[in-house]
Amino acid sequence: MSNATTSQSSEAQVATDTPLFEIRDLSVVFDTPDGTVQVVDSVDLKVSAGRTLGLVGESGSGKSVTCLAALGLLAARGRVTSGQVMFNGRDLLKISEEEMAKLRGCEVAMVFQDPMVSLNPVKTIGWQISESLCLHQGLSQGGAKKRAIELLDMVGIPNSKNRYGEYPHQFSGGMSQRAMIAMAIACQPKLLIADEPTTALDVTIQAQILELLSDLKKELDMALILITHDLGVIAEAADDVAVMYAGRVVEEAPVLELFDAPLHQYTLGLLSSLPRIDRTVERLSAIEGAAPPPQEFVTGCRFEARCGHCDDTCSGTRPPFTKISATRRVACMHPVKST
């Protein structure tokens, strides 16, 4: 929680800035044998320079797809149907694939969930890191190698000179993820998107990787989007939070305010399922039921079926994403009254 406290002072100023990266009204559909399904529905997100946005939601809520779509990394069956992705004043959905390729790995980089399969098994770790450097910074082979070894040191890989020439299968999960991070930060990106970077790792390693990401963020002055389903990770590393449910963003808030006073019934449900040290709770409550699969997404509030506070107004119409304060928005007809 200490992270969030320090960043609180800069909140008011950040909110007025033009964000470094902003997703507006983004919708994504997938082609399946049974027709198309919409997996991301008019999502709005923004992150300002130097901030960490935690994007939290259950698996299948569309958080990874949103980010993949924003960088043009969707699989062939996925399509963006509407929206804008503004980065540094440019709409990434409008620029050509070549321009996009120049941007990816250079100004915007991404780290994926499972490092063991995200690294190319037949290329050395060093080759894979040097590749970004050669592609974007035009370094010579020797220069790239020198820089790659520095990067390996930077992400805390011991004995970096020897490990440069090793293959991914010789790396443990945690080390692979460090290598992935080295690859991503190779060109000092302005924005790093980390898609569940710790999910596939041992619990002890998770904390180290998060710490590494936070340190690097400060050191390189990057913005960070941290995709996770783990509220603990959010509490530890995020400045701002966006909560996604069933393909939509349902709540957006600075991290402390979210944990303190959640507005959406779903967020409240999520938080009630966490053990808290500042509150005495008789027993932890889980949210009844399960999130709907994309084929069963409705127009109205998608949390309705699992919500205890719904009425006629919830179904049929999409709850508007209403501004509550300068930094908070929520898409709920019956937001939680502050306690």
Place this chain on the structure above:
Amino acid sequence: MTRYILIKILRSLFTLWIVVTAVFFVLRASGDPLYSVFSLGTPEATLDVFRVKWGIDKSMFEQYIIYFGDILRGDFGTSFFDGRQAWDIVMERIPKTLLLGGTTFSLSVIIGVALGAVAALNHGTFWDRGIMTASVASFSMPSYFLALLLILFFSLYLRWLPTAGASTWWHLILPSVTLGLTLSGSIARFTRSAMLEVLRQPYMRTARAKGAPRRRQVIWHALPNAAIPTVTVIGFQLGWLIGGSVVIETVFSWPGAGRLFITAVGVRDFAVVQLFILMVASTVITANLLVDILYGYLDPRISVTGDSK
């Protein structure tokens, strides 16, 4: 790694020994070879002379020991028919066979891999379907029938290409196209499925996220991975190619070792048939051995563990 290769080599030699032995006994199971060489009325006394001369008066086991010893010394016996060394007879046919086989093999690998990669990269499109349909058609087609159709069209109807022989480069076209169509069809198919498998791996997304241009993704990230299973399959196709060239050499009267084999089989010429089979088996076994070793170079995961199985 050295130990791994050594074991592989020993195993290959053992396999070769089994092939040689099995072929020896299977061929002898056919009864006295002299009756197919000499006409029925030949006096027994004359036959006995030849039995002693060719060493087939002894028991089967003795013959086998002698035969095996001869092989080790590099003596592959003499042909029953023209009395020349089987080695000489086969070797004079090898250059033509290598010419046909080598041309076909290298062209098929290039064309097959390229088509397979194109199909995979355009998965689900017209190109993919077209290439795959052609590929299935190409290996459903009996090669000798394809040969006849090509002769019918290009030699008899258009009169562009010769039907038989091997005297000019023009003679090479029809036989290698016939053999190569089938071969590149199956190579394309395997390359495609290997590529498709690779293209959906997360590391390909990493390559894209890194900003590697499309061409670079394919050549530097996808192909080296897809090459691993493809190389094995191509290695196995060599056996198929040799089998196929026996048929095609016969159809086009190509003076190679395959056609020699068909002739030798027809007149039951032991020495020549045995040597041919021995050479084919050693070629295929060596090719598979090379593939195994190549595998170690292509796939860094193998050279460390020292075992692929």
Place this chain on the structure above:
Amino acid sequence: MSLQHETTPATGQMTPTRQPSLIKRWGLSGEWLVSSALIYIGFVLFVAVFGFLFQPYPHTQTDLFNQLAPPVFMGGSWTNILGTDNLGRDVLSRLIKGVQLSVLIGVIGTAIGAVLGSFLGIVAAHFRGWIEEVLMMLVDVQVSLPFIIFALAVLAFVGNSLTILIIVVGIDGWERYARLSRSMVLSANQKDYVLAVRSLGLSNFKIYHRHVLPNIMGTLIVQATINLPGVILLESTLSFLGLGVQEPMTSLGQILGVGRDYLILAPWIAVAPGMVIFFLTLSIAIVGDWLRDRLDPTLK
């Protein structure tokens, strides 16, 4: 920005956009191909079984005054719809007879290979140890020699009869079933349900018969379908080279072998059986692919 959503009509359940996807379109054309293939296979099977009812002449009946007569569409008469061969034998009649024998050899040969190979594979997986070693070595030997060369040598030296031909053709591909069934049984033996029934004291035979075989049967049948075209092609090639089916019997490859010598004068003799084989193997390959995608995507 959020306001615009309030104006969207309340449709309740969101219906997927009705736009045919790529996969769907591919599926449709695939089904069209598969149905044509199935129809053709059905037709060939029908001819193989009931063809004798429509056979205009005995397939061996020669007519030396009517040699190399062209088929109807090349200006011939209706007495020999597909023309006659070098001995004046009716090509259509020979084709019907040839289909019969080719299909028979193909089916029996495939069955022999499937049963033999699967059995050996199961035995190897059950006993492990040196039995398994010997089997894997035999597989190595089989792989090291192109089968057609082995088949030609055996047929030429050991002699030639329909029985030997069927057995030789049947051996082709045994190693594929052996490898497949061996690896499947090895993994099945590790499965909980097999361990459970074994701990109940069921006999080995019953375990394989009731629990293991039904589970690997589907894959083996798909493999057999994939192998069938190869077996048919092998027989036709051997017969084409004159070492397969012998006169007075006839098969598609054998007719082609005769036709080869009369390619200039009478191309129909070779083309008719060639087309029949090509479309037959193509159809089976298409159906085999389809079956594999449907039933067993693990097979390569």
